Amino acid sequence: MMNETQTNQLIRAYAAQAAQSLTIDPNSPRPVSIAVDLDGDGIPEIAYAYKINGENGVTIFKQLGNEWRPIAYLKGPGYEVSLLTAAPVTSRDRSNLIVGWQIGSIWSKLSVYEWTAQGFKDVAPTDMDYSYVEIEDMPGRYGRDGLSEIALWIHDTGEAYKVEVLRWHNGEFTSAWDVYPYYFQRVVRYYEALTNKHPDYAFYWYYLADAQYKADMPEAAAVSLDKAISLKPSYPTPDMLLDLQKLIQLEQVKQAGDTRATSLFPASLQTIDGTEWGYINDRGEWVIKPQYEYAAQFQSNGYAVVQVNGHSGMIDLTGRQVVPPVWDSISSYSEGRAIVIDKQGFKVMDENGQIVTDKAYSYIAPYRNERAVFANVNTVNPDSQRYGYLDLQGHEVIAPQYEDAGDFHEGKAVVKLKKKSYSLIDRDGARLSSYPYAYVGALGDGLLPFQKESSGKFGYINERGKIIISPQYRTALPFEDKRAIVDISEDYTSQYGLIDRDANFEIKPEYNTIRTLGEQRVAIGQAIDPKRPYIGSKYAIADLFGKRLTEFVYTDISEFKDGLASVTDGDHTYFIDPSGKPAEGFPRLEGSGTLVWMKPLIQVNIDQRMSYVDRRGHIVWQQNTVIPLRSPYRVRELKYKPNKDYLVYYPQIEGMSSQIAQTQVNEKLKQLSQVKPVPADTQLDYSYSGDFNVSFFKKNLLQLQLNGYNFPFGAAHGMPTKLYTPINLMNGRIYELKDLFKPDSDYVSVLSDIVGQQIKQDPQYSYVFPDTYKGIKANQPFYVSEHALHLYFYPYDIAPYVAGFPTFKIPFSSIMNLIAVNGEFWRAFH
Secondary structure (H helix, E strand, O other): OHHHHHHHHHHHOOOOOEEEEEOOOOOOOOEEEEEEEEOOOOEEEEEEEEEEEOOEEEEEEEEEEEEEEEEEEEEEOOOOEEEEEEOOOOOOOOOOOEEEEEOOOEEEEEEEEEEEEOHHHHHOOOOOOOOEEEEEEEEEEEEOOOOOOOEEEEEEOOOOEEEEEEEOOOOEEEOOOOHHHHHHHHHHHHHHHHHHHHOOHHHHHHHHHHHHHHHHHHHHHHHHHHHHHHHOOOOOOHHHHHHHHHHHHHHHHHHHHHHOOOEEEEEEEEEEEEEEEEOOOOOOOOOEEEEEOOOOOOOOOOEEEEEEEEEEEOHHHHHHEEEEEEEEOOOOOOEEEEEEEOOOOOEEOOOOOOEEOOEEEEEEEEEOEEEEEEOOOOOOHHHOOEEEEEEEOOOOOEEEOOOOOOOOOEEEEEEEEOOOEEEEEEOOOOOEEEEEOEEEEOOEEOEEEEEEOOOOOEEEEOOOEEEEEEEOOOEEEEEOOOOEEEOOOOOOOOOEEHHHHHHHEEEEEEEOEEEEEEEEEEEEEEEHHHHHHHHEEEEEEEEEOOOOOOOOEEOOEEOOOEEEEEEOOOOOEEEEEOOEOOOOOOOOOOOEEEEEEOOOOEEEEEOOOEEEEEEOEEEEEEEEEEOOOOOOOOEEEEEEEOOOEEEEEEEEEEEOOOOOHHHHHHHHHHHHHOOOOOOOOOOOOEEEEEEEEEEEOOOOEEEEEEEEEEEEEEOOOEEEEEEEEEEEOOOOOOOHHHHHHHOOOOHHHOOOOOHHHHHOOOOHHHOOOOOOOOOOOOOOOOOEEOOOEEEOOOOOOOOHHHHHOOEEEEEEEOOOOOOOOHHHHHHOOO
């Protein structure tokens, strides 16, 4: 690397004869120059500021072989260069050249130059002016992320400045809200000094309140703003004061809600009535006792979705019901609205639990940009269904007129009008552009994936419809962070790569899969078995320039959030940071699954079981593995995982008086649960998971439900299994259907007729294939409840796969003449 003398000699050698070297410090004659790697090749370039013929400029030199040559001449406005520095703003792997062009006595225009294949490009907006600037990798909630934020101090009046902290995200500069608590502490100290010096200047109190609000100090901000208001100033204006007051009040409410929402955590308990859900605190103590069929996480409004009797409702943090459990489902809130479904269709619910739509729809998507895609209910002719958009009040702000409609992004959405006719619309439905193509995808970074013909390849057009990247890909996903995932393969294999906006491959098209992870990171997957790519992938992490940060060791990777991503290598699960290294201060846990940082606890979802641990990995709560029945009986859960793709939780009964009978029934339960020899180090061509629950227990009858799911890799779906085991705890006998009936009864014929009548008369069974039902079998799958017999069929037996297990309930009262009431089976639970 060149020393300072050599750098100055280089500048003098190449500077134009009329050029005047600029100096930021008038007391130092040293020319303004820096040496830093700007193009990511690991070799520093030299940037030098000068003025020629009254114009400011910066020349960039690069070493080419043994010589240094100028490779770029950058010109800017104003009369001086007030700043020349470099920092990683748009990428962690190369620095951006940052130049301040002096345009006034206290004003400069900021330029942030990014290296591209076409040279240096200023990515800063034209109005990025400032009076003072600080550039730093600021720590967010989980530390520094390797990218620098830019703090702009913009002069207002006196010694008051409006402060903005920005970062590069998704191709533009946006507010870096997550680092506000760090940086605005500095701003708070600045204005505290000014308010002490000038206690009667309302605008200093106003800016102190603004800084305290952004520094996560809403209570102090409220006090400072009250002081500003009490001075009755003409500036800040009443509207400015009122707007800030509303923001502070909302933050006070939000902090109270967030504190409440994160103070309780959903947890489950295995009981004789099945799995029941409730909520624990951060010490693992039950606060809302287990009573729900399912319980979701509390949201920022202090409400959580719970299920009762197969329907969803909402409770608050005290467990009080705020929305009755009458809905088929309730989505998470998005932009203050939840989508609910009942037998009428889809509706929109506000944060108070009130329905804002005046009718039901056949479909409503989550809100994006204050708009939600909806489809009209049309039971007569589903093919004529048309899509439109609702506003937050549930009004049809854009009438249903499209064959298809996408979510809004930055105020724009892609819609399909008819075959080979797409448009880009604004939030009011006005058409911005039209595209005569077979397919047009979502807008990203100003480009849209498209197909000229339905069987053709994909390329990209801009918003005006001009072809920017010609059709050449089998798959093309929307751009994000100036990158898009594409597939160039021609056969059953995959060749995924990552391109930039000029169709250059930043990641070569040689991977089985690529997934975006956020925070400028992607997961690249190599096929576990190249001859069978459908088996799956081993993943590594790379940046957007193709630099691989890890080896191919992960079987799954979650998206990054606040600088953390959950990864698993099949044996262990842990967090990593954006550098690909294990995140400091977080545990490494045995097993395969995902972790969620819920502060102060980590929710652990490993090997299909949930628990909570602290940051040291100490267990705070985990689901019980022993289900008490009636003393001395209990069911113990055991785990069998001989292979990464084979996992079974199976039951073992304890407390039976006969050890011989107990051993025999437990061996049978292992067999029925598919606990069998499976090679440990062999790649299976399927995955299998098994689990169980107690479906019925009364007197001496224990009925277990054994569930399984076999998924052949590459298949459209797997095949579920379900088996019930009515067990007599006195002798270990597992009953069959015939054991419920008198020996000489024609139960098969009678039950067949009952099921046949239900299929004919009950509309809920309209999905049954015509003429496929031929009656039940003597060993028909079944289970019992307290007052009824339930017969069921497997998928595809008499109905399509999506119908699941068609089940028919037959009250005991209707077949008492057939039941052997003195038989062992019946008397086991009567």
